Amino acid sequence: MTAPLLRARGLALAFGGVRAADGVDLDIAEGEILAIIGPNGAGKTTFINMATGYLRPQSGRILFGGDDITGLAPRAIVRRGIARSFQIPQLFSEQTVIENVALKVAARRGFWRAFTPLLDSATAGEAMRLLERFGLAALATARASELNEGARKLTDVAMAMALEPKLLLMDEPTSGVASAEKFAIMDTLVAALRARGTTAVFVEHDMEVVERYADRVAVWSQGRILASGPPGDILADPAVLREVIGVERAHAGA
Amino acid sequence: MVAVGLTLIFGVLRVLNVAHGSFFAIGAYTAASLGAAIGAAGLAPALALPALLVASAVVGALLGPLVERLLLARIYDKEQVLQLLVTFALFMILEDVQKLLWGVQPIFQDAPVRSLGQVAVGDIVYTAYQLYLLPGLALAVLIGLMWFLRRTLTGRLIVAVTEDREAAIALGINADRVYLVTFTFGVALAALGGALASPTTSLVPGIGVNMIVLSFAVVATAGLGQIEGAALTALLIGLGRSVAVYFAPEFEVVIPYLIMVAVLLVRPHGLFGRPQLRRV
C-alpha cells in the first residue's frame, strides 16, 4: 500500500473550553477525493486551518508526503503543495477577478519581477484559461468586491487551483452557489482535479454532492472523526444518520 | 498616564489617536494659565494644586466630546490609514492652536512645585512634588481607573467592548455612548498628565510631539489594548530614562525608543499583548 499523502495523528486543539479538535486521526490517499461532513462547530474548518498552518495544534502531528508539517507557517506549507479555498471567500477586494487569479499564478512562478506587468501574456493567458474553466471568463475585469456570492466562491476556488497544488482543501466550495449550478461546477472542478491527479478534500453540507463526487467520506463530530468510508456505506450508517445527517438535512436545503 | 489614556482609546475605538499628544500639551498649557491666573489674583499658591486637576477636567470635558462627535464618529468605518491621517491632521491643527493661544515663548509656571518645598534623600535633593505628589496622584488615578474598569458598570462595558466589540454590540451595548465616554476619559487622562507635568518643565511648542512619540513607544512596548500593562511599561521606561540621565545624559531621549525596538524584536506584540487572530 502506498503511503498516504497526508497523515494526521492525534490532533488536538482547544479554544477556551471548546475542543475544536479532540484526537483527529486521518489518512488521505494520493489522488482521492475526500468529503468531510458534520454539523457546524464539529471542527471541520479547524482541521483545514491546522493542515494549512493557520492554526497550530496543541498536540498531534501532521505529515505531508512523509514530512512533518505540524506548526509550519502557511507560506511554507503552501510552498510544499497544499492550497485551500475559504468558507468566506478571501479575495483581494480592490482588484479585478483576473488580477486575483493572476497574482496566485505569479506566486507559483515568476513573482519576483519588478518592471514587467502582472498581466503579461503568459500569466494573463493562464489566468484566463482558469477563469474559463470555472465559467468566470465574462467577469474577468469585474472588481472582486462587486461580485455576487457564487462568483466570489468560484474565484476563491480558482485562486487556490492556480497554485497547482498536490493537495487542495476546500471549505464548502458550493455553498452560496445556486443549486442548478452546483453540479456543473463540481463536474468541472472534479474533472480538473482528476486530470492532474490532484488530491482533494472538501467540506460539504449538500449530501447529493457528497454522494456524487466523493471517493470517501469522513464524518466529523465534536472534534473527532466518527466514521469514514465510501459514500454508500457512510450515508446509510444509522449512527451517522442520527448524529450528523439528521442535523444535516436541516442545512442542506439552505 | 498619558499612555494609559492612549491605550484606552485604542483598545475601545481601535483608533490610534495621534492627536493625543496635543491633549497633553493643551492640558499642560491650560494648567499653567490657570496657575498664572491664580497667582495674578493674589490667591494662595497652594490653590494652584487643585487648579491642575480642574484644568485637566475642563480640557477633557470640552475637547473630548467635541472631537469625538465631530471627527471620529465619521471615520470609524473607514480604512485604518484614513483614521490615522485624520488624527494626524487634527494634531497639526492643535499644534498651531496652541501657538496661537499661548505663543511661542517658553512658559514656566512652577508655583505648585515651589509651594510644596523640597525633600532630601541621601545626597539628592528632590522637590516634594516630584517625590510625593506626582507619583502619588498618578498612582491614585491609576488605581481609581482600574477599580472603575473592574467594578463599575460603565467600566465593565468599556472592557467588554475592548475585548470583543461585535459581541458587545450584539448584546445590545450602546457602542456609540461607550466610544464617547472612553474617548473623553482618554483625553482627560492625557490632559491630566499634561497638567501634572506642567509645573516641572518649561512649556514650549513641541512638547506635544515628544509626548505622542513617547506615549506611543510605551503603548507599543506594552502591547496595544493592554491598559494596565501600559501603566507598568510607562514606569519601566521612566526608570530607564532616569538611569540613562545618570550614566549617559545625551542619549536619555533615545532610551524609550531603544527599549521599544528591543522589546518588539523579541515580542512583536508587546510585553503584555495578545495577537489578534482573524477568523477565516
Next chain:
Amino acid sequence: MAVGVRLAAVGGAVGVLAAAALAPWLKFVLTVALAKGLAVMGILLLLRAGQVSFGHALYMAIGAYTVAFLRPAVSELLVLVGAAAAVALSVGVAIGLFVARYRDIFFGMLNLAFSMVFHSLLEKLYAITKGTDGIRVLRPTIAGLALDRVPYEWTVLGFSLAAALGLGWLAARFLLSPVGQALAAIKTRETRLEFAGLSARNVLLVAYAASAALGGLAGGLVACTTLHVTPHLAYWTQSGELVFIAILGGGGSIVGPYLGAIVYELVRVYAAAALPDAWQMVLGAVLLGIILFASRGLWGLYEDLLVRRRARA
C-alpha cells in the same frame, strides 16, 4: 499607462520649464517641489499597501547629510546625489527589515520614532553635524565644470525633472508588476497573500526600500539646491508635509505626488509668509477637508473633470 497620465506628465514638464523661463526666481521652488514629489512617490508606494509612514523625512535628511558630508571630497552632482540615494537605500533596507513586519499605527509611529531619534542625533552631535547651525554645501560641479548660479540652477532643475519623469515611469511600471500589485493585496487581504506562499513582509520591504532610496535622492537634490542642510530636515513636520502632499495630490496616479508637491510648494512659499504661526493649522484643516470630502486628491478632481467633459461631449 493611461493616456491622461502621459499627457499630464508631458504637459506638466513643459509647464515647469516654461514657468522657470518666464519667472527665473521660480526655479528654486520648482526644483524643491520636484524633489519632494520624488519622496512623495515613495510614500505613495507605501500607501498602496495601506500603510503610511510618519517618518520618511528621515531618508530625506540622510540623503541631504550624505551630500553635505561628501561634498568636501566629491564635487560632482550626479555622484553626490547617487550616493545620497544609495546610503538612504541601505538604511532603508536595515530599518525596513524590522519595520515591514508591522502594520497601521505601528508602522506609522515606528517610522516617526526613528526619524525623531535621528533628528535628536543631528542636533546633539555638534562635533560632527554642527547641530542646528547646519552644514553649508558648496555648489557641486556638473560634468567637472563649476557653473555660475543661473546655469547651475537650470541644470539641477533639468535633472530633477528628468528624474521625476524617468523614475515616475519606472514607478508606474512597478505598480503594475506582480510585486506592485501584491502591495494592494497587503492592504485588502494580507493573509491570502501568505496562503499564496508569498511573504508579505518581503513585498512591503521592497516598497519600503524603494521609498527610502527615493527619499534619499530627494534629500540629496534638496541639499544641492538649497546648499545648506540642517537637522530640521528630519523633524516630524517634514514627514507630515510629505504625507500631506501625498493626500493632496491623490494616490490614484503617479502624477499625483508631483501635482501635489508643486501646488503645495507654491502655496507654502507665498501663504506661509502671510501666516507664519497659523500655517500648520491651515494645513491640517485642508488635509481633513480632503480626506472627508475629496479623498482622491487633486488628481482625483482632475479625473472627475475629464469624465464630466467626456460625458457632455
